[in-house]
């Protein structure tokens with residue numbers, strides 16, 4: 001299984017490119033598409049799912065050009081878009097039955113598959129409740145269930161954890177990682193912990209361009225020796241933010257403990273700490289911003 005993007009660009013207006021010159025190759029496993037708001041993640045997802053056509057370049061699924069032959073990807077695709085609307089008066093089971101029918105599954109196959117998916121997404125207890133009564137997290141889990149109805153080879157999930165509380169976010173992450181074997185999963189997010197534990201590779205997008213595509217370990221390694229923690233007076237926090245990329249703050253009795261990304265030790269008492277993927281992400285974004 002292989003998804004390849006070659007020189008993919010999307011122009012919205014004369015000088016407005018949603019993405020530009022993106023080359024990317026993804027194999028089986030979870031891949032994170034990371035970038036700040038407006039970076040072009042949704043644009044790229046819409047091209048991959050054939051909802052929208054690129055202005056330049058093309059996408060290939062197992063070597064077949066998906067702009068010329070959209071069915072090559074549509075037939076194997078599961079998609080959870082950012083704005084995922086459901087039918088509030090259907091129960092979870094009814095909704096999944098409807099999706100299964102649209103996907104052309106016969107009744108028997110559909111029933112078995114729906115049972116399996118409700119259990120995978122931890123919604124067995126709620127299967128006969130109307131979707132209007134679902135919490136944000138349950139809504140997203142039904143979303144992932146509907147995307148998996150046809151057992152897709154390519155699963156595309158766009159910002160799935162926005163608005164979820166931390167516990168639901170973790171639950172969603174676990175569901176997703178348990179579905180990742182035997183398919184290509186592309187998960188777009190601007191929340192680094194969403195992919196930290198699960199992604200095989202991370203593609204970092206900023207202002208429509210692919211900044212890097214690497215495994216999380218290599219990204220973190222590149223930031224090694226550049227992350228420091230120290231306690232700053234509370235009144236200095238704004239100044240620290242102006243000077244450094246701050247990846248965390250903790251209020252303390254004697255000031256604010258800050259975690260910063262810096263090429264050199266910012267103050268003599270700063271302690272070097274082990275970087276996380278979040279630090280590495282901010283470092284790449286920062287370096288680009290400063291370049």
Ligand SMILES: Nc1ncnc2c1ncn2[C@@H]1O[C@H](COP(=O)(O)OP(=O)(O)OP(=O)(O)O)[C@@H](O)[C@H]1O
Pocket residue numbers: 012013016017018019035036037038039040041042043044159190
């Ligand atoms: N239909 C459109 N017409 C014009 N510009 C657009 C259109 N859709 C997106 N853009 C612009 O393209 C850029 C990329 O947008 P996109 O929605 O792909 O980013 P994103 O990374 O998904 O951000 P978000 O997380 O905020 O959705 C932005 O500058 C956006 O304003």
